[in-house]
Amino acid sequence: MTLAQKQEFEDLVNLVEKASHIIGYNWPMTYFVHHNPINSLENLPFHEAILLANRFLGSLGYLTNEIYRNEVNAGRIKLSHLDAAIKSYISKTGIDDSIELSGKKINKSSVIRTHLLIGITAPFSQFLGKFIDAHPDEKAIRLLAKKIHVKHNKGVASSLVYKNMTAIEWCDLVFDSNLEVHINNELIKWCEAFLDEGHATWSMPGREKGFYEAWRALAINEWSTCGIRNSNSKIRALSIDPVATVLEKLNRLCIPKEYWQDYISRHLASLHGWSSFINWRSKNSEYEWQKVYPIDLLQYLAVRLFYECELVEQICQNEIKEEGNFDTIVSFEENKFKENSSIENEKLEAAWKLICLADASGIGKHTILEASPKKLENLLLWINELSEKEHGPIWLDAYEQGYINELICKLKTSFYDKEEKNVQIQRPLAQLMFCIDVRSEPFRRNLELMGNYETYGFAGFFGIPISFCAHDTQHFTAQCPAIIQPKHVVHEVIRDSEKNKETKNKSVKKLSELIKDIFKNMKNHFIAPFVAVEAFGWFFGWHLIERTFYPGIYRKWQERLTNFLISPVNTEILPNLEGLNQEFSHEKQVSYIEDALRTIGLTENFARIILVTGHTSLSDNNPYEAALNCGACGGNSGEPNSRLFTKIANNKNVRQQIKKNGIVIPEDTIFISAVHNTTTDDIQFFDTEDIPETHLKELNDLKFDLEEASIKNRIERCKKLPGGINTFTAKKVKKEVLRRSGDWSETRPEWGLSGNASFIVGRRNLTRNVNLNGRAFLNSYDYTDDPKGIYLEGILMGPMIVGQWINAEHYFSTTDPEIFGSGNKIYHNIVGNIGVMSGPQSDLRVGLPIQTTTNGKINFHEPLRLCVLIEAPRKQILDIINRNTSLKLLCENEWVRFFSIETLNSIEVFAYKPSNGWEILKEDEHLN
């Protein structure tokens, strides 16, 4: 290989890397990671990124105008906010012009407002004539059309063909063929086979050589691949290096080098679910399946481009007897544009729009008909400046203002109330640490109503990134957010007193595994399953009936049976001192606890009980169950982290060290671990045998109050869940949540994180007694304890980022449920143990299903960008933002919106404006 060639190869690899930004990463669904589907575009401003994604993926980044208009009618978007949003749009793009028509002054903003509220678009040109015929003002439109001058749009420059479509898309358009579907199906077939993680009994042979080689070895033998003639010899002629193949094919298609990146992006975007999963795998070379069966985007592209080249060649030869490359396409396009559309139609379109405007804005038809062509042109210019597809940003702005104003109003009102109260410092009944998750907020609020409880919000892995192994399994789960790697290994072990049960349990488990294996082997065979089904099929009937009609009873019986066969054992959590890449030393343990306490501002006035509450969920038959679990624990239950935290925090040596560092935890304070089940609102306690008897009374009181809070919270949640019950008594809601958690026909066991909109960093006093509707992440933080802003930086770089990922996932899954979301759950089909497809063959679905974001008719989740409210000095926040480029990118590009709250005598809120710094939110703006 020559040096130049080497350079060329390297360039291509870099190019693919850049091109892959449009698709981002897609994690395996087994640990659902909420993330921004266009994560890699975060270095662009928000609206630009959406435009770019739209260009390649065809995705929508805003709700449809119709939905926003409905929100106006419902009063959710106030006209004053809309006007403010229009004003800020106009101030960004120019000045608010105005013209005079029959003595009336009409300004641009009012035209735009009308445009937003009713949508001025002419119907599709082919049908325009018919629609005008049916229009009540037919004559007026035709009359007006004669008056208007429109500039004739010349055909788009043909060079843009490279940017706007791939060769197959072009062929599909021009020759009415179905090539893209064909190629996609072919690639899905191979991706499915290669990326399978243990589903198929008979898996693809030769996978260890990598995707491209494995494909080549098989496809050479395939009978007429994808309808390509002589495919065998053509595949044999391919280079063994995928990079060389990609290069050769790009050259063969005659694409100028400067368009390569776009071209590759377009190809990756065509099946963005699969390609983004491949992208993720290629970046995680430690992933055990990737280690054994390597795949990367270049291999994928090589296969894809091979199909493209050959099929395009074939169809071009058939249809126009020319070579299938872009030279042909460009010359074909140039010839076509000479015979382009009529100017008459455009005039009619313009007239249609103007009459629409006249009707809706109260200008009046006559005024329009009498106006001079120049003025009409002006009006048209304003309308056309902002076509209906570009309304999104303005709507979003207005939509967000509504939420922010309401939120700040709430905070202010409750804050005034508090000032009047006489705050006594009193030892609380208990202090409880919850995850920042939005589902903790209503629970905390309901618990605080029960008595003098203090609650804190802290990321649900409690700051300790661990890899955890339960006592009855051999594999490890990463119990930390996806943005960090686990640092320590933690085992769950059976307590010494219970060791005797172990042997019996083990043998039962072995036997049950054996039975499972036998059934699996009988099923996965080509003649064995027939008689097996005939002999055993009947037993499934019982299962079927019970699970459908009595899911609750079924679960109870199943649990009883399991407990009977495998006696439950008491376990404890033991940190391994070795750790993964960091020693889990005594000092490290101390620092984890101390950092946690200092971050949330719990440094004095400790209660006798501190409950460390992780969270988990319970749902049946739900591929998205990991999305309901604790995101901070990598889509797992928060139980191990909470147990580990209490284990360390109750350690005497640790306490002593912490005391030396300045936090005095009283002797009688104990940490207890628990888990909040967000589907049923039950609180489960762990390691209760470690609790001294002296605390049992308080613990019982606490349990009682927790149960009361659970009931209240269940009622609050059940009222929001569609299709549930109508009467809300304690017993009924309990039954209902149990049913939801165990019913295999339930597609919405709970709302999960849906509805999230803000991230509030501050003391609980700020939000106490405020009903935030389960829409806020609450991270406790006391700026008075953190003069240097170290902990704040930790919060903003850790939990806040996770919150933003969650928010973005929900945002985009709502705005485009088909491309960024995973569509409708009822069609889902689990593929290769890695994810879901819709139906028998489709792109690998990314994001959340519509059942998570809508209740069928309206969106339950309002797609808003995350509003981060921080109670801290503005300068400090600014310093942190400036220190961290990633953070700076996020807020400068408006992916999140920052607000600073100042609480000296009353609440003052400052909004962060990109490149302008802090700007105070005026009274009238948020009190209307």
Add this chain to the structure above:
Amino acid sequence: MTLNQYPLLIPLAPLIAALITAFPFRNKILPNYLFSWWLMIVSFLVSLLQLVQVIQEPEFNQIVLFSWGWSLLPEVAMSVDRLSSVMMVFISGFGVLLYRHSVRYLQQDAGHDRYLTLFALCISSLLFMVSCADFIMLFIFWQLLSWFLSLLSHNYLHGPTIKSSFRTFIILRAGDLTFIAGIAIAYHLYGTLEFNLIFARASIDQTIFSIFGSGLQITGVTLVTILIFVGAMSKSAQIPLHMWLPDSLFAPTPIHALLHAGLINAGGFLLARLAPLFSLSSTTLHIVLFIGLLTAILASSMMLVQNDIKKTLGYSTIGQMGYMMMECGLGAFHLAIFHLMAHGLFKADIFLNIGKGIQNARLYPSKPFETNHFKFSNYSSLISAFVFSFLFPITILFGSHIFLGVHFLDYHALIIFLLFSWATTSQAMLTLVKLEKPLKIKIGMLLGISFVGTVYFFAAESFAHFLITSPIEIQRYLLAGALPSHFFLLLVTIIILSISLSWFFSLFHFSNILTFPFGIWLKRNMYLLFLNRLYFDHFSEQFFNFLRMFGKKLNKNRFIFTIFLIISFLFLYFQKASFSGLSVETGIKLVASALCLPLFPFHGLYVIGITKTSRISRLVLALIFPIVGFYFLDSVISGLPEEILPAITVFATIGALWAIIKTLTQVSILSLITYGGLALYSIFWLVIGLNGYISDYSIAYVWSLTIVIWGLVFSVGQLIMRYGEFKITTITGLFKTMPYFTLLFGLLIMAAIGLPPFSLFFGYVGILISHSIVISFEFVGIIIIWFMSCWYFFKIMQSLLFGVAREDIYYKDLYFLEIAVLTVVLILLIIPASILINWLNLMVSSSMLILGI
């Protein structure tokens, strides 16, 4: 209705449930689908009651529902024997279960009402189907199920499924029409359509056909059963008619439970229902056995390479259906019912539970290269493995047969089932050997197998005796399925060989043995073969591409019309048709009627009249033309000379061919409908040419055809009024934007493709059945034209209604008046053919009176 007709409640209750969900008042009066669910429960309880009654009163087996004057079928009855009662309990039980599941699963979904309506209709049709006592009713519900299935198992809004929905419909339709051909021949042979009479008459009938003059001889009953079996093949997804099933997987998950546990069993049920007929033809049974065995083995091999859960289950179902058919082919019809019920429960449970897959993968992740296989240490371990997992299982199974006193050696079927059981048990034991479990467990397992095996054989045996009370009949079926001894030996050898081979490969693991070059080659190619679904899809795609290209090329050719004319005259010459006996007046009248009731080569006027004129005149012409044509024809038909009839037949055939080629390439929706009409009117002419007189059924046919075409022209005209002339592909997705139009147009299309309850269906059936020469080219021709019309009318419906709606059009649904007009059209189409004929006769005679003729 008397009290002992209460079993009618079983299928009627779901029908009422369907109607309730279909209408929007439900929201106010009957919330939450609870009432419909209760109706399902009623259906289930009544079917239980009926089962109990059937067991207690063995002679109680038919309930006459009503008698009517239709000559084909003097009375409609419901069969309530054990088979249908068991099936009804099974189906209505599933109805209750899956209805409950679906109500939750699709909660808040936009298509919830439509889904539940179709769902209840399916259950109702299934219940009707299993309780029929005659072929006509059976066929009515049989094809309704095809229609519901193709609607229910696809998502109309989803582009990629449109094609597969089409494929589902067309494959099922192919089966349906072969089925009706079988029925027509059966009627021709036995003169009745009632099962009991047919069974009795068929056993003494000795008719032998020689097919189209070739040397091939075939008995009447074999021909009938083969044609009916093709119908069963399409419903039960037997290779090569299986392709629709994996395609239909784009549907809400509970539908799959219904489909894989209920609908797909229809084929097995049909064979069991017609067991007395099928058992008369060993040839058919051998074909059934062959197809079933082929399907079972190929489909379950395809299952092994699937990477996603739905396709895995889909192919598994096909395989199981193959096994069910195989059982039928061996004469063990009762066992097929046993199998389909067990499989139904099993598959429904797995399908409803597929969402669990990801959780399982999270809790029990699998690792690459994790296969346990036998570690060969010394020969004694090999021998022990052989003994435990190969020899002992078969010995035990033998033992339990002997224990139960089954005379399995007397029947081929039982020996083959024994071998299949052996494969299963050997596979189960193999797991223990591979995991190197201690002797204690192995022996325990063997005991377990002997227990389970005995219980299973006992259950199957008792079930058989429960279904078919006379042991002699069971014996008779089993003996009918017996193979010629050399074939039987061959089959047994093949099965034993493949069991041994599969045992060997499972023991040492497939991949580890085939490491030599040929082995690798074999492995790859077999994998590819199954991964590409045996290249079936590829074949069909190539074939249709070729057809489309061919049609386009033909259409482009300027001389094509001339060529067709020449061909038809050549045919006329060979058929020795002559126009000599034709008087000028009759000739003119005949041509006039051919111009109006379109007949090639005079169809031009009709085509232009409908496609090229204004809206009003189009509507008038679509109605007037056929009536005028019919009037002229009626006035000359009695005076037509014999020699001209072949000419009419030839022109009609060529005309249908011409219309089919034309429709392949049309883009304007109006011309599509017009050419469709041309093809269908050709059937009428074909029958005239054969009979030489206008039968009542042809009148019914032409009448309903005229109404259907008028309705289609009207509804498309309303679209054109809204959007202007458009290509068939321009406007899509009316389903979402124009719901009323969709419903009415869908029903019209249903009528156009000849589905009951619309009268065109009765016209078709009447024509086919009353036809004097059943096995002729014309008979085949009518079936093919019918099939092709289904083809493109369904296509028209799909391209208009399905798919994504355009954003740049303002859609306006039908106004009240338009809805009313179409409703009247549909009502006219539902009026039973017999009433229609009487009324028409009246009309004709009175109009003649008025005109003074």
